[in-house]
Amino acid sequence: MGGDLTDSKVTENGSPAPVESVPVKGISSDSGQTYSILREGEADILLHGNDVFYNKAQVVNRDISIAVIRAFVSKREQEHQAEVAKKLSRRKGASKTFGAPDSTVENSVSVEAQGDEANDVTESAEVKTITNASEEFVTENTPAKPIRVLEALAASGLRALRYAKEIEGLGSIVATDNDKVAVEACERNIKLNGPVVAAKVEAKHADARVYMLTHEKEFDVVDLDPYGSPSVFLDSAVQTIADGGLLLCTATDMAVLCGNNGEVCYSKYGSYPLRGKYCHEMALRILLACIESHANRYKRYIVPIVSLSIDFYVRVFVRVYTSANTIKATPSKLTHIYQCVGCDSYYFQPVGRITNKTNKNNSARYMPAIGPTILPECSQCKKHFSMGGPMWAAPIHDADWISTILNMATSMKAKYPAFDKLHSILTAVSEEILDVPLYVNLHNMSATLKCTPPSAAIFRSAVANAGYRISGSHANPLGLKTDAPMEVLWDIMRCWVKEHPVKAQATATPGSVILSKEPELQANFTKVNAALSKAQAKGVARFLPNPEEYWGPKPRAGRHITNKHMAALGPHVHQTQSGNVHIRQDQVPEEETKAKKQKRDEGST
Ligand SMILES: [Zn+2]
Known part of the structure; x- marks a missing residue:
C-alpha cells in the first residue's frame, strides 16, 4: 500500500490535500531508514515505505470522526451559552430549580427515590455546590472550558494531529500509546507539524487503561481506536470522560461480533451474537449495550449520536452522562432476540419495561419485561429459535446530530479527503x-x-x-x-x-x-x-465502492515485519521461513515485553 503512495506528487500550496506522500531526503531513522512524508487532510506524518502504522482504509474513519467532533464543539458551545443564560437568570431569582444536565437527554423519567435516595441526594448536593461556586463568577462573556481530547491508542498520532490541525475549538490533546516505538514516532510527527500543534498535542508512553483510570472525568472527547476489540478499555474509558463528553469507539473484531464464535463475543461483550443477515447492526448494538453496562457501574449512561458499520469495522459515537435515576431505565433500552433457525424470522424479547402507571409520587416504575413474546415454534415455518443478546434496542443515532454533522461537513467538503464516502454513509444513516x-x-x-x-x-x-x-x-x-x-x-x-x-x-x-x-x-x-x-x-449516492484493491485492515502493528524493520528492531528479532516474526524472549528489552504482554491481555483474536 505504501509503495504507490511514495510515487505521488505533493502540492506545496498548503491547501488541504487528499492523502499523499513524497520521499524526503535526509530524514532517517536510528537504523538509517529513509522516511517519506505522508499528508492526510492537513496533518503530516513520517512514514516508512510499508508502514504498519498507516492504514489508508481508515481515512473515512478519521474524516467522520473529525466531522462528529466539529459538531460536538459547536453543540458544546451552544450548551455552554444556554447554561450561562440559565445561571444568570437564576441569579436574578427567576428560577430555583435544577434541570437535567442536558435538554436533549432522552428518557429523563422522574422516578421513585427508594434505594438510590441517598446517592441522589449526595449527587444533587454536589451539583448544587458546584453550581453555586461557579455562579459567582459567571458573566455573559464567560468562555466555555477548553475541550480536552484523549487519543487513547494513538500509534503514530495521525488522528490526534488531524484533530489538532483541523478542528477549531479544541484545547489540548493527549495521545497515549503503550508501545515506546509508537510514542517516539508520535513525538517526531508532532514536531513535524510545527509549534502550534506541538503546543497542543502531547504524546505519552502509558497503558491507556491506567492512564484513563487515573484521570477521572478529565476528558471531553475520548477516542478509542484499538486493533481488534475495545472491550478491555471500556471500563476505564467511561470513567475518564467528563459529563456530557463524547466517546468515540471502534471495534474491528467483526468476526466475533457477528457470531463466528458466539461464546468469545459473550466473554468480551456480555452478549450472544446471532449469525443473521442483520449482524452488522447487531454488532453495533452489542457494542453499545456493552459500553452502557460499563457506564452504569459508575452511575453513568450513554446517549448514542451516530453508530456506523463501515467495511470491516464498527464505530460508535456516544455522549456519556451521570444520573443515578436515568440508569434505572437501562433494562428497558435492552432486548434479547429470537431468530428462527428455519426462515430467519426474528422477534424481540425486551429485558425491562417502564410502566405507564404512576404511583402516588407521580413517578414511573421500572419492571422486568413481560415474556415470552413468542411461542416456541416459528409461526411461519414451524422450526425453533436461537436466542441472542442482550443488545441495545433504543435508537443508535440521533436525527438532529446526523443532520448537523451532514450540513457542517457539506459546507466544508474540501477539508475532507474522503468526503464522498463520508457523505454517502451519513446520507444512508439519515434515512434509517x-x-x-x-x-x-x-x-x-x-x-x-x-x-x-x-x-x-x-x-x-x-x-x-x-x-x-x-x-x-x-x-x-x-x-x-x-x-x-x-x-x-x-x-x-x-x-x-x-x-x-x-x-x-x-x-x-x-x-x-x-x-x-x-x-x-x-x-x-x-x-x-x-x-x-x-x-x-x-441521485445522491448512499453506498460507494471502496477506491482501491486490498482495502481492508492492515496487520496488527508488529505482526508482519519487513526486512527493513528487522534491522531496526534489533538482533533479538528473527524472521522465520513462513514469514512470521520470531522474537527471542531471553533477549527482549523490558519495555517490549510489557507491550507484548498488554497486547496479549487485550485478548487478540
Ligand atoms: Zn421460521
Whole structure:
C-alpha cells in the first residue's frame, strides 16, 4: 500500500490535500531508514515505505470522526451559552430549580427515590455546590472550558494531529500509546507539524487503561481506536470522560461480533451474537449495550449520536452522562432476540419495561419485561429459535446530530479527503428508521422461498401500502428496516410468489411450509414514491465502492515485519521461513515485553 503512495506528487500550496506522500531526503531513522512524508487532510506524518502504522482504509474513519467532533464543539458551545443564560437568570431569582444536565437527554423519567435516595441526594448536593461556586463568577462573556481530547491508542498520532490541525475549538490533546516505538514516532510527527500543534498535542508512553483510570472525568472527547476489540478499555474509558463528553469507539473484531464464535463475543461483550443477515447492526448494538453496562457501574449512561458499520469495522459515537435515576431505565433500552433457525424470522424479547402507571409520587416504575413474546415454534415455518443478546434496542443515532454533522461537513467538503464516502454513509444513516432495530434482507427471504426476489422498490411499496414504515440501512445495501411484523412481510412474499410461481419442492422446507399457508393480507404492489429512498430518487449516492484493491485492515502493528524493520528492531528479532516474526524472549528489552504482554491481555483474536 505504501509503495504507490511514495510515487505521488505533493502540492506545496498548503491547501488541504487528499492523502499523499513524497520521499524526503535526509530524514532517517536510528537504523538509517529513509522516511517519506505522508499528508492526510492537513496533518503530516513520517512514514516508512510499508508502514504498519498507516492504514489508508481508515481515512473515512478519521474524516467522520473529525466531522462528529466539529459538531460536538459547536453543540458544546451552544450548551455552554444556554447554561450561562440559565445561571444568570437564576441569579436574578427567576428560577430555583435544577434541570437535567442536558435538554436533549432522552428518557429523563422522574422516578421513585427508594434505594438510590441517598446517592441522589449526595449527587444533587454536589451539583448544587458546584453550581453555586461557579455562579459567582459567571458573566455573559464567560468562555466555555477548553475541550480536552484523549487519543487513547494513538500509534503514530495521525488522528490526534488531524484533530489538532483541523478542528477549531479544541484545547489540548493527549495521545497515549503503550508501545515506546509508537510514542517516539508520535513525538517526531508532532514536531513535524510545527509549534502550534506541538503546543497542543502531547504524546505519552502509558497503558491507556491506567492512564484513563487515573484521570477521572478529565476528558471531553475520548477516542478509542484499538486493533481488534475495545472491550478491555471500556471500563476505564467511561470513567475518564467528563459529563456530557463524547466517546468515540471502534471495534474491528467483526468476526466475533457477528457470531463466528458466539461464546468469545459473550466473554468480551456480555452478549450472544446471532449469525443473521442483520449482524452488522447487531454488532453495533452489542457494542453499545456493552459500553452502557460499563457506564452504569459508575452511575453513568450513554446517549448514542451516530453508530456506523463501515467495511470491516464498527464505530460508535456516544455522549456519556451521570444520573443515578436515568440508569434505572437501562433494562428497558435492552432486548434479547429470537431468530428462527428455519426462515430467519426474528422477534424481540425486551429485558425491562417502564410502566405507564404512576404511583402516588407521580413517578414511573421500572419492571422486568413481560415474556415470552413468542411461542416456541416459528409461526411461519414451524422450526425453533436461537436466542441472542442482550443488545441495545433504543435508537443508535440521533436525527438532529446526523443532520448537523451532514450540513457542517457539506459546507466544508474540501477539508475532507474522503468526503464522498463520508457523505454517502451519513446520507444512508439519515434515512434509517430510528426506532426499529435490525433489518430484513429481501434476497435472504427470497432464497428461503426459492423465488426470484422482488425489486426493493416493489417490496418497499407493498410494505408502505400495508400501512407500515420502511427504510434502508447504512449497514447493508440489501437491508430493509421496517415496523411491519414478520407475518406481514411473509404475506407480501406469499402474494409475490402467487404472481411469480416457484417449482414445487419434494420435501418440506421452511420455504414450502411458509408457502403452504394462504396469505391473510392481500399485498398491493402499486409503486409508492414515499416508500423509496429520497436520496436515491435525487441521485445522491448512499453506498460507494471502496477506491482501491486490498482495502481492508492492515496487520496488527508488529505482526508482519519487513526486512527493513528487522534491522531496526534489533538482533533479538528473527524472521522465520513462513514469514512470521520470531522474537527471542531471553533477549527482549523490558519495555517490549510489557507491550507484548498488554497486547496479549487485550485478548487478540
Ligand atoms: Zn421460521
